[in-house]
Structure formats: structure tokens, C-alpha cells
Amino acid sequence: MIGTTKIKMKPVTLYLPDQLYVKYQLQAARCGGTAAELVRNAMELYAEENFGAKKSLSDLCFERTVRLKSGAKDFISDSSWREDFLSSGVRI
16 A cells, blocks of 8 residues: 555466575565565566567666676777777678
């Protein structure tokens, strides 16, 4: 319940791996909430980030999905590839 407004809820059966559920239970105990609240919050965040219409490439968020290995260089910020690419004869 948010404030004094009741939110209508639908029951959903969701099967989680034991290890994941234990993580949610431990976090809920630390925060003083329930595992169900944490799962609902995670699902809501996922829906907000992934179910909306993407209008352009700049609307996409890769922060959570793209991670570089330790020591790897980000090719966008490392400009050395540009010289090799352009000198290879490829026209843009």
C-alpha cells in the first residue's frame, strides 16, 4: 500500500532458483521488508527499462548488460582503432 491508496494486486506463481530466493530473503531482512516486495520492485524496474517503445539508439541503456573484462579497453574511447580502420581502405 502506497500512502492511503490501495493498489490492486494479482497473485502470480513465480519459481526462482533457491540461491536467488535466499538472496532476496537476506536482503529483505536487512531492509525490513519482504522478499515479495523486492521481487515486485525488480520486476517493475525491468518493465520500465525494457517494455517502453525505443525511439532511437540513444534511448537504449546498456549499463547493465555490457561490461568490459578487467583490463579491457573501451573501443569507443580508445581512438587507436580508427586509424587502423580508416587506413584499411574501407570507405565510410
